[in-house]
Amino acid sequence: MSAFNDIRDYVAIPRVLSLRLSLDGSRLISTVQSLNPDGKSYGTALWALPLDGPLTGDPYRLTRSAKGETAAVFTDAGDVLFTSARPDPTVKDSTDEVAALWLLPRAGGEARQVAARPGGIAAVRTAADVVVFAADVLDGEEVADEEKRKAREDAGISAILHEGSPVRYWDHDLGPGRTRLFAARLGGGDRLEDVRDLTPDAGDALHDATFELTPDGATVVSTWRTILPKGEWRTDLVAIDVATGERRVLLSEDRHDFTQPIAISPDGGKVACARDRFTGLEVSARSELWIADLATGEGRAYAPDLFHADIEWAPDSSAVYIVADFQGRRPVFRVPLTGDVARLTQDDAAYLGLNASADGRFVYALRSGIGLAPAPARIDVATGEITDLPTPVPRPEVRGTLTEISATADDGATVRGWLVLPEGASAEDPAPFLLWIHGGPVASWNDWQWRWQSWIMAAHGYAVLMPDPCLSTGYGQDMIDRGWGNWGPRTQADLDAIVDVALARDDIDSERIAAMGGSYGGYMANWLAGHTDRYKAIVTHASLWSLDQFAGTTDASMYWQREFGVPGSERYELLSPHLSLDKITTPMLVIHGDKDYRVPIGEALRLWWDLRRSEVESKFLYFPDENHWIQKPGNIVAWYETVLAFLAQHVLGQEWKRPDSVA
Template identity: 80%
Template sequence: MTAFHDIRDYVAIPRVLSLKLSPDGSRLVSAVQSLNPDGKSYGTALWAVTPDGEPGSEPGSGPSGEPYRLTRSAKGETQAVFTASGDLLFTSARPDPTAKDDGDETPALWLLPRQGGEARQVASRPGGIGAVRTAGDVVVFASDVLDGDEADEEERRKARKDAGISAILHEGYPVRYWDHDLGPGRTRLFTGRLGADRLEDVRELTPEPGEALREAAFELTPDGRTVITTWRVPLSAGQSRIDLVAVDVATGERRTLLSEEGHDFGGPLAVSPDGTRLACSRERHTDLDVSARVELWIADVATGEGGPHAGDLFPMDVAWAPDSSAVYLVADFRGRRPVFRVTPGGGEAVRLTQDDASYLGLNVSPDGRTVYALRSGIALAPAPARVDAGTGEVTDLLSPVPRPEVRGTLTEITATADDGAEIRGWLVLPEGASAESPAPFLLWIHGGPVASWNDWQWRWQSWIMAEHGYAVLMPDPCLSTGYGQDMIDRGWGDWGPRTQADLDAIVDVALARDDIDAERIGAMGGSFGGYMANWIAGHSDRYRAIVTHASLWNLDQFAGTTDASAYWQREFGAPGSDRYARLSPHRALDKISTPMLVIHGDKDYRVPIGEALRLWWDLRRSEVESKFLYFPDENHWILKPGNAVAWYETVLAFLAQHVLGQEWKRPDSVA
């Protein structure tokens, strides 16, 4: 038995979430998520990781530099950043022992001294403190602020709460984002200087920004003089554009750094150590005939002059070499996410890591010889690693928590689509699968749609399915990243038909194997993968069961109720246009005969619950054998441990009934 057999054991596995390197290169810090004592929720804590701590290579030798826990609180800690002197700043809603406990649970800013001892609260705001950046003794942070006089904001928040007012009056778009409502406050940036005990001279940098800083990404230049931040610019008809602006920390003066019609500039952001250049992303606005494209953009901080780098690589994370001579980035690439090196103005990106892993959380050592990152993969949970910047050699570091061991095998397969394109994917095979004992088969379709199966998934965990005997195919069809712009162009505006053709081609290859049972097969997917599960249900009868999570059903309805209607309207056109009719899965309701399990969370604002309610009613009135697993308190993802147990146990029971031919047994978790 492994932790993937009993879902309760699986959700209890601790998870490494982040990695930060101290300015002198002597310490790494990771945020680790684990079950709270009540077993009903997760909490986070900060752990110290030694940059050279690795298991001994000699037989019988022990590890050196064991990771150790830095923080302990019921509320947890996030947003860790090092100060120039090596102290650690983080945000937490833990109570301040030096102040009266008023029951407030908004995150404040805390400082943990390098030499050890108790953490102390150094700043707080009525609307809490979000992302934090620091350079020298300068600190910049984001906070949610109500419109009006800042002096009485705390009283106004309390009055609103005491009066039982939750109403929000909107005068613009958007009004929601992923899983939370926007307003009544708006994001603003503040700055202060680290003093002996508190953050001193705290003042606002961006008064009355309106909606410009919603979900902002920002960085502080190494000299602490300038903040570079995204700035949302409203356009006509509910559209918007995202610029990058530079804000002078001393005066608050703002100038536009990067702005281009039809493009958004944003994260990941990184300012070169010499303060002269900025690495960021530039994403073009799509339309009916223009597909999604994201580029690494490097620009001069003083003039804004710059250009694209790294070709078709979509940047996921960036970090500068300490001498400002190169940028390291990670980007999806053929089912992996390697580290690349890019020389500004120097041509193509050079791949540094050559393994099958995926990397995030880049940190470059002060001497430029090492890149630290979280290393993971389809069969590898995230953990700290170091990469030799010269050779690309990778060494795993001692992790705050052990990686879970997977049982089974991971292999790569490819197929040729009907238009000649190569389609590749990962195939997870359960232990013992063979010609004598072929495994039942699951097609698992990724979300996005502009995405890729290339990393460990805590939510969409194929190894749980493998532990229960299934072979799981995770393909990258059209619209997947890491295969060049042509792969995205192939599926643009042709979601269902083109994607299904790609999936059919690679499924055929998988089912031709003698260690897979070509008769006992199912399909499942979430988000765009759920859209494709719905599409396949109405356009194929090859699967015995289909699981559809957080799925798009009626495209016209979805595009007008999602949290980002303007984005989807660019690809689909105005409401009621031909593309909605041609690509909407609900149009093929009368062709659906495959049993379906519908899953949705009520707090999902990206794919609103109305999609599942409409799908469920359509299946009911059409008498399609189906079930509806509903989560009143979850969003696009099912995040609470108990609900994750219910999700997997219900999916497994549904598949056991229809794919394996077993008698239906209602899981205890939903009894």
Template identity: 50%
Template sequence: MPQNPFASLEDYIALPRIDAVALSPDGTRAVLTVATLNKDKTGYDRALWEVPAAGGGTPRRLTRSAKGEQGAAFTANGDLLFVSGRPDAEGDGEDEAAQLWLLPAAGGEARAITRLAGGVSGIEAVADAASVAVLSADLLPSADSFEADAKLRAERKKRKLSAILHTTYPVRYWDHDLGPAEPHLLSLELGDLADTIGSLAASDTAEDEPDATTPYPASLPRPRDLTPAPGRTADTAGTALTPDGRTLIAAMRFPEGRAERFAIVSIDVASGEHATLFEERSTYFEGPAISHDGSLIAYVRATFSDPTGPADQELWVAGIDGAAPRRLAEGWDRWPADVTFAHDDTALIVTADQDGRGPVFRVPLDGGAPVQLTTDDHAYSNVSVDRATGALVALRSSWMVPPHPVRIDPDGTVTALATPAPLPAPAGTMTEVETTAEDGARVRGWLLLPEGADAASPAPLLLWIHGGPLNSWNAWSWRWNPQLALARGYAVLLPDPALSTGYGLDFIARGWNSWGVKPYTDLMSITDEVVARADIDETKTAAMGGSFGGYMANWVAGHTDRFRAIVTHASLWALDQFAGTTDSSSYWQEIFTPEAMVENSPHRYVENISTPLLVIHGDRDYRVPIGESLRLWSELNEHFGEDDGSTVHRFLYFPDENHWVLKPQHAVVWYETVFGFLGEHVHGTPAPTVAGLG
């Protein structure tokens, strides 16, 4: 078998990865955020690289620090903003929180332009024609100033306090605790930034007084708090600044009992005054974008879903003051993302899942039908508009190629841009497969075949079920990567069963309030179609999935013995237990009837399981709490454990990992354990000892 980066897990985790792309205001430069494996192979360092946005040229590295950089955004005059925890020569020590940095377009070194005790969380928005930026940052709720926040943080650190008193729901999110600090939106006037020459010692005398509070540096522009006493309203679903920097449009979070809704709020940057433009009970208003002339707002509106069916995600446009709202592309039941205005403000540019791809669309403001701009087998993200030419810069990927920067001309021509992260050669081929489900629906997916698979040498099949469940197998994932299975001789089936996006509301509704039944029959139908191929060995099959894919893996295990092994990662097991312990419990109780919650719970079928299971979970997974796998493991042992305590099943546990298991050294252990388990049961080879597991 030819060697490639996917044949070795060490080589795989060392591949550089492009996280994001930002386009300069003049459309000539694209800045890439590139992640590379650090020296001890336990994490990724990020740096910013510049490439010509027109194509050609050579990548040029812009930043280099031990803490790395991310969140790049351009100012109106072409300076580059980014967030980094790198040491600041004018700061207070090595253990500093991440701050906002500025790299001048005219040349010179980057400098920190904030000094907040809790650091900067990210860049929310930057004005197109003014020197204004809006940041997100966490501040302690009882602090009435940045100085008071710093003092309170110092006190908690000195006393080693970690306790948090909650008065609202939720208390945690995905992989981190919420609180005690609250998210704020802070505006920053970059025109107030100036370099000074002088000693810093004179301004630091307050540090010698034990009860004094160090003032915010006078040499830096002082941020303005646009959301005082926010609670969690500044956990936004998108923000945008008018070109003149005077108005921030934010999709702000408001509680609705245990649930949450988002409303479009206009914030005057000078006064901090708030005006709600769009708000409805049980409705999300998200992803605001502002036209280049500052006169229009675009946004996505979606009502809460309920057990009767999924709600549509509607594309709307209105005046900057909320006047004359109107829906665009009515009847187009694709779910828009990456919403931005075309260069001439006559249309919106959006991405959306579409038939196993993620194309770019142009949605006219005059009510015309959406026009698909890209027609390849890729998914697009991080789309920026060249305001001079109308061309687009974006990241593009598929299951055969990782994210890489491209330019999309107005006629749809796609040109790959230079990249410092060379694209690895795939370990096989990708072909589209489909079948007709029992209810007559078309069900499709991607089949990845390893090199050399043919009728004379058929490949074992790995059914890989996607998470979500509102998702599609259409874009590269560094975490769930079938290329690694291809390199080990497996064919990989990536199907989009009922509940998948990109096929319309009716296709999603087929599995609504019926998670187990309809997706399961879709998965079995397309598996039947694929194992009938001459290049697939139908006697050697396995299944795996994570999150909802793990839920389906558990459901599959309780309903068929056709697979030789099943891997279930971060999986839902007992829905009644899960609904109350996940980080967003109200959603699950909104979309299921009580009867369906019971009927679709995999734990009811534990006694039917005859296939060896590899259970995997991280303890810092708050979306699917560890209790799901603990109960699954307990019940597997209750029903199938031997008298001596042994079992054919396995449980791989990560005490300090989250829903995805992201640390590279743990990713290696994950794949080694998975492939060892599959080899043992699919091929009958003894599972090797995984280095580091003792």
């Protein structure tokens, strides 16, 4: 038995979420998520990993509170700044409900609150003696923010008047407050000094902003949303003078976004970010590493065809390290300002959270993979040697076999994927088969998934195929172009090809098969339901059903309508799964959260009603308090237990048994 056999054991596994290296290279800090004592929610805490000497010391816990801690950064002096909604012990009857900024001294002792805002504090960056943080502020003078919030509450007003879009984002309503950036100085007292609003005129420009500070603390580089006609917007990069608040546009280009991740070179002369082109009916998604001069804005693209997810500068400012999807992995690459791109890590792992040591010898990162939970690792820059470091929490042990397979699609393209086989699968005892389709659609199966956990399914006897069909990253621009504007037919052809290869194995039962997916994977699950009867059951989570309806109600309508066209365009008729309702005979399990604003609940409600009126055998697992992901421990248990019971009925031929978690 392992933690993957009982879902209650699985949800209790602690998780390493992040990694941050101190400026002097003496220690790493990780945010660790674990089950709260009530078993109904997750909390976070900061852990330290000493790096003194040739061998690292044992990790130890730095913080402990019911509210948890996150967003940790090191000051130049080695203190730790973090955000938390914990109550301030120096204030009588403090019952903070929003996150404030706290400082934990390097020398030890209790953390102290150094800044608070009525709307809470989100991200924070620091350099020299400067601190810049993001906070939610109501329109008008920020000094009156608290009074205005109290007046709304006392009057019972929850209404938000919008004059632009979007109005929602992922799982929360936007407004009435808006994000602004504040600058302050670290002093010797208990509070930050000289706190100033850097962006009083920001409006909606800093929604979901990412920002960084130059090493001297003189300049903030931030994303900045520029509103365009007809509900469109563009993301530029701006530079803000910390002393004066003067703002200048650093990077801006028609039909392009300059966005996260952002990194500023140690010498303060250059900025690296992502440059994403606007998509269109015939223009596919493309993201490039862009490096520009911080003074002039002149720059260019580097590392073509690598969809990067992280950036870290080498300490001598001669190169950047990035992680990027590549053939079902996510290696670390070294990208010099002059010269060729080189792959630094050669293993099958996925890396994230890059931190370069000041002496240039090492890069620290979280190392993970399909069968490997994230934990800290050290990469030798000269040799590429990888050393796993002591981890704040042990990695869970997986049982089964991870195999790589590939197929040739009907157009000659290679489609590859990961196949997880349960223990004991053989020609004498072939395993039932589960196709698991990734979301995105511009994404890849290449990393550990706390949410979409194939090893749970393997522990219950299923062989799980996780393919990367068209639109997947890590295979060059052509792989994305193949599926652009042709979601259903082209992706199904790719999936059919690699499923055929998997089912030809003698350790897989080609008769007992099912398909499932979430988000775009849910779209494809719906598409398959109306275009093939090869599967015994289909599970569709947070899925797109009526494309015209989806494209007008999602939180980012402008993005999807670039690819599909304006409502009523031909592409909706070609690609919407709901138009094949009359062909569906496969039993379906529909799953959706009411707080999902990326794929609104209306998609599931309409799908469910369409299945009901068509008398398709089906069930609907509904989560009133979840979003695009299922995040609460109890709901995760209910999700997996219901999915397993549904598959047991239709794939394994067992009698339906309603799980206790949803009884």
